[in-house]
Amino acid sequence: MEKQEFKSRIYNELSALTKAMSNPFRLQIIDLLAQGSRTVEEIAGQLSISIANTSQHLQVLKSANLVTVYKQGHYAHYRVASDEVVRSWHSLRDLGINRLAEIDRTLRQFREERESFESISIDELLQKIEQGNVMILDVRPQKEFAAGHITGARSIPIDQLAQRLAELSGEKETVVYCRGPFCVFADDAVQMLTQRGIPSRRLEEGFPDWKIRNLPVTALI
Amino acid sequence: MEKQEFKSRIYNELSALTKAMSNPFRLQIIDLLAQGSRTVEEIAGQLSISIANTSQHLQVLKSANLVTVYKQGHYAHYRVASDEVVRSWHSLRDLGINRLAEIDRTLRQFREERESFESISIDELLQKIEQGNVMILDVRPQKEFAAGHITGARSIPIDQLAQRLAELSGEKETVVYCRGPFCVFADDAVQMLTQRGIPSRRLEEGFPDWKIRNLPVTALI
């Protein structure tokens, strides 16, 4: 094999892989599947796009070996092909968060409107856990909490939070987390808690970040 | 800001960032700039494409904040905007190497043709260095060696290696490295050494991988 052909083959393949990721909906799909497997219907609902379109995007991801599928009953369940896919996605995501002014501006604006001014990183949370003075609140849907959550976290899905605020004393500082830095559940929760005088901050990252770092995780059977 | 708009903004930005990387030539440019800054002319020469086309690709990378430029005399010098860019590129690169059968096949075929069957990882090299029985050979051009190399490595640029084989005794095992897993200098060197009965293997990764891990590096003034 000629050197020229070797390089062109390699970089063409890598470009195809990158191209498969380089679409806003497909990035959202990867981010969603980092939580766990999902059916086509669930993904389409989450992204608010048509089933046919979702299916096509999934075919692209599958041809690039970024996701795999297994069928069960009527449904096709998609999942990420490996943790490495999530790692690459997080690497791009963090590059964007740290270096794109427009993303920083959007995040800031969105959170300031919700009075969620300050976030806390996983590393900072780990310190607080060691000190023992923190309450970790998982506001994702019950199913996702059951599939896996930060060990020691308490579950109050965001759509139940308003009615269940009394359960939260506010003795300890509350750290709220959800699916990731672009998941809005935690921001909504912080807004709600702040308005009731319960001091809280959102976790900058999400559950997949915690899990992929092999930090302690609990699943309900 | 509506949630819908928030997500669409964020993922559109991230998709644009990813799209800026998703072209074979632009990936080659990033890989090259991971070595250090280069002029437009040098990049074009390396990729064997026209200056105008190179310039256009560089504009794309620049708009995405992946590279920066500074002018000196007649020349525009481009460099990666931060180490994080290199990290993301490596993450994608390794995802491809580990999960795309076609890349694995191409790498294998190319190296087998050069009798470079086995490579050694940075982690394995570190162990060997500790044991003290390894000779590290840098076969990149002199300039790149001068700009920074693995501390303790010896420099014989690939185009001088044939004449200077006598300098290599073969007492210790030789590990050859160059720019990265797709750099062919090291494979050529291993082929040459193997044919002369000097046992050698190539380093799987390259100098940028070593440097980005903050392992010991030496530069010549």
Next chain:
DNA sequence: TATTTATTCAATAAATCTATTGAATGATTG
């Protein structure tokens, strides 16, 4: 076996990406 249901496929037009060409720019040099 016929029907239902989730998903995939195929065709299409609009938008975007790409390499090429040759001219324009603008800083440095003589």
Next chain:
DNA sequence: CAATCATTCAATAGATTTATTGAATAAATA
């Protein structure tokens, strides 16, 4: 100040990507 030189810009045609639509498929259910 004119000439030189590296780089960028602009225009363009061909290729690829995208969302939409409606039909096709194939497994499960009645």
